[in-house]
Amino acid sequence: MRARDLGIVVGWHPTGADNAITDVSGVRVGQVTLDEPSGVHTGVTVVLPHADIWTEPVFAGAHRLNGSGELTGLEWIRESGELTSAIGLTNTHSVGVVRDALVRAQVRARGPGVYWSLPVVGETYDGLLNDINGHHVRAEHVDAALAAAGPGPVAEGNVGGGTGMICHGFKGGIGTASRVSGTANGRYTVGVLVQANHGRRERLQVDGVPVGRLIGPDRVPLPESPDRYQPGSGSIIVIVATDAPLLPHQCTRLAQRAALAVARVGGTGEQYSGDLMLAFATGNTGIPPYAWDEDPHAARPEIPLRMVAPQLMTRLFDMTIEATEEAILNAMVAATTLTGPHGVTAHAIDHDLLRRAFDNRSEDR
Numbered sequence: 001m002r003a004r005d006l007g008i009v010v011g012w013h014p015t016g017a018d019n020a021i022t023d024v025s026g027v028r029v030g031q032v033t034l035d036e037p038s039g040v041h042t043g044v045t046v047v048l049p050h051a052d053i054w055t056e057p058v059f060a061g062a063h064r065l066n067g068s069g070e071l072t073g074l075e076w077i078r079e080s081g082e083l084t085s086a087i088g089l090t091n092t093h094s095v096g097v098v099r100d101a102l103v104r105a106q107v108r109a110r111g112p113g114v115y116w117s118l119p120v121v122g123e124t125y126d127g128l129l130n131d132i133n134g135h136h137v138r139a140e141h142v143d144a145a146l147a148a149a150g151p152g153p154v155a156e157g158n159v160g161g162g163t164g165m166i167c168h169g170f171k172g173g174i175g176t177a178s179r180v181s182g183t184a185n186g187r188y189t190v191g192v193l194v195q196a197n198h199g200r201r202e203r204l205q206v207d208g209v210p211v212g213r214l215i216g217p218d219r220v221p222l223p224e225s226p227d228r229y230q231p232g233s234g235s236i237i238v239i240v241a242t243d244a245p246l247l248p249h250q251c252t253r254l255a256q257r258a259a260l261a262v263a264r265v266g267g268t269g270e271q272y273s274g275d276l277m278l279a280f281a282t283g284n285t286g287i288p289p290y291a292w293d294e295d296p297h298a299a300r301p302e303i304p305l306r307m308v309a310p311q312l313m314t315r316l317f318d319m320t321i322e323a324t325e326e327a328i329l330n331a332m333v334a335a336t337t338l339t340g341p342h343g344v345t346a347h348a349i350d351h352d353l354l355r356r357a358f359d360n361r362s363e364d365r
Contacts, residue, residue, distance in 0.1 A: 002330050005333075006333065007355065008358055009207075010206065010207050010322055010326040011318070013319050013322055018178070019176070020176040020178055020191060021192055021193040021241050022151045022152060023178040023191050024189050024241040026243075027047065027151070027191060027241050027282070028150050029150070030045070030048075030146055030148035031043060031044070031148065031160030032148070033159050034141070038341070039131045039341025039342075040136045042091045042126055042136060042137060042161070043161055044141050044142055045159070045161040047089075048149050049086075049087075050282055053083070054086075055109065057083055057084045058280050059246060059284060060077050060082060060248065060278060061078075061081065061253070061255050061278075061279055062077055062277060062279070063255035064275070065259040065262060065275035065277070066270065066271075066274065067274060069092075069237075070092070070123050070276075071121070071278060072095065072118070072121045072122075073118045074278070080248075081247070081248025081249075084117075084118065085102055085119040086102055087122070087239055088121040089124075090123055090137055091137065093132050093135060094136075099119050101143060102142065103119060123161075124162075124235040125197065125233075126164030126197065128164075128166065128229070129164035129338055130341070131341050156175050156176060156331060156333075156334035156335075157333075157336060158171065158336055158338060159173060159174050162174035162195045164338070166346045167335075168203070168204040168212060169217070170335070170346065170348060171336065172346075173331045174196075175194050175196055175329070175330035177326035178190060178191040178192070179320075183315075188244040188308075188319075190316060190320050191240070191242070192240050192258065192323040193327065194237065194239070194324065196328050196332070197235050198235055198267050198273050199266055200231045200266070204265065204266045206329050219353060223346045224345070225344060230272060232268070232270035232272075233271075235274035236267065236275050236328070238261075238262070238275075238276070238278070239279075240320055240323075242254065242282070242283070243281070243283050244283045244316060245284050245307055246279075246281035247284075247305070250308060250313065251281050252279070254281075254316060255278060257317040257320045258277040258320055258321070258324045259275065261321040261323075262275055262328070265325055279320075283308075284306060332348075332349045333354070
């Protein structure tokens with residue numbers, strides 16, 4: 001179930017074929033979900049920007065709304081403007097395992113040599129719904145997610161790295177969406193994938209509708225969190241992909257606009273929320289692969305680069321904001337109610353109540 005299945009449409013730009021980040025040609029997503037009666041509710045999600053990411057980087061940029069979280073590898077992206085690895089998403093205490101597994105994946109892809117690897121791995125905290133200290137995510141789960149990565153529809157809700165997440169007091173998780181637009185230079189796609197584990201119920205709104213107030217705790221209970229847990233604590237990781245030919249600074253601008261979508265839905269970057277955004281662009285192909293083992297004085301062909309004209313960026317901003325907002329909503333709509341090992345229950349958003357909130361939007365505004 002997705003937002004559009006309920007008749008809820010965010011924005012005005014059309015979606016790609018699958019309304020997913022994989023609508024950007026070459027982008028693939030793989031997920032492994034660990035969901036066990038013993039209280040293990042976690043997993044790993046991987047995003048591959050293109051098939052040869054281990055040897056051919058893509059331009060990228062990042063943004064931080066609030067930094068109570070982790071997205072490894074960002075310093076090199078800020079320094080170089082390049083993304084050099086697959087992207088992994090998991091729970092807070094499994095970042096190291098996923099990062100190490102991605103290092104090994106790069107070594108397998110590239111073979112022996114003198115080179116380094118700084119994989120990008122993001123996390124959000126699932127300790128209310130998952131036995132997070134059990135360290136259940138292992139290297140073989142990352143390998144399986146990489147092997148399963150493919151194009152087409154992306155599973156959402158209680159899957160992969162989003163299995164044990166909570167969003168605006170409802171069950172959260174993985175969500176995705178896309179937007180397309182024709183231009184004088186061709187058709188461009190923006191796709192977004194989120195791991196949503198953030199926000200307070202009373203602030204939740206979708207396309208301007210105050211959903212959190214209309215579906216309050218009296219209608220769908222809030223998770224019974226420990227006293228020390230502050231409402232809104234959590235995080236969101238936003239991955240933005242586009243086939244537009246963007247340079248690194250333009251990718252950074254797209255990542256910034258994803259934060260505006262988090263705010264539109266009601267996120268405020270609370271004190272203990274890690275709200276981190278990464279955008280990459282596949283529109284400049286043929287960037288010279290890394291070659292530490294080659295003769296540094298050997299002649300190599302120059303690669304012409306393209307960039308989107310500045311006046312077109314506003315449209316890409318709009319597409320990013322719309323896709324991010326819908327991806328967050330899809331994460332909640334697709335999710336199902338889950339009880340963690342400590343007795344905390346995160347209830348799924350009620351689809352009928354959500355429909356009614358939008359049916360009555362003219363009266364509630």
